Amino acid sequence: MKLSYVERLRSMAAAGSSTVVCLLGLTGCHSYPPPTPLDQLTAQQTRGHEVFEQHCSLCHYDRSDGSLHGPSLLSMYKKPYLHSGAPANDDRVTETILHGHNLMPAQPNMDPEDLNDLLAYLHTL
């Protein structure tokens, strides 16, 4: 017998797939605290937001869910793992930016200060 789409989602949810549970809206996908409002950012975080707009916003949403070319970075440091399953920490994110990751192009020439400011901003998401 062919299961309906919803039935299949249900059985996957029962099997413990949190993504599917999210899709069904049964539990909080949005259980993380919201990003710091832009008008409450420190000077460094505000500079980091500008770096984000310049170097990342083409491919990533920062303040909303959903993928663009890459996964949304909303709540990225509030979750234990990045999209790939790698730990969400500055070392890993710095490496991703400088060396790229699969379809994400490397940005090896990013100014170290810009990178620091950017990381500070990403922590507010």
Ligand code: HEC
């Ligand atoms: C040209 C598009 C593009 C740009 C520009 C871009 N990214 Fe990405 N990014 C991607 C794609 C595509 C992925 C998914 C890569 C994969 O398959 O794992 C990704 C993945 C990531 C990940 C998740 C890595 C992981 O281990 O899961 C982080 C964090 C990230 N990008 C941050 C950034 C930041 C910060 C910037 C700005 C400096 C940026 N990206 C710029 C396309 C882009």
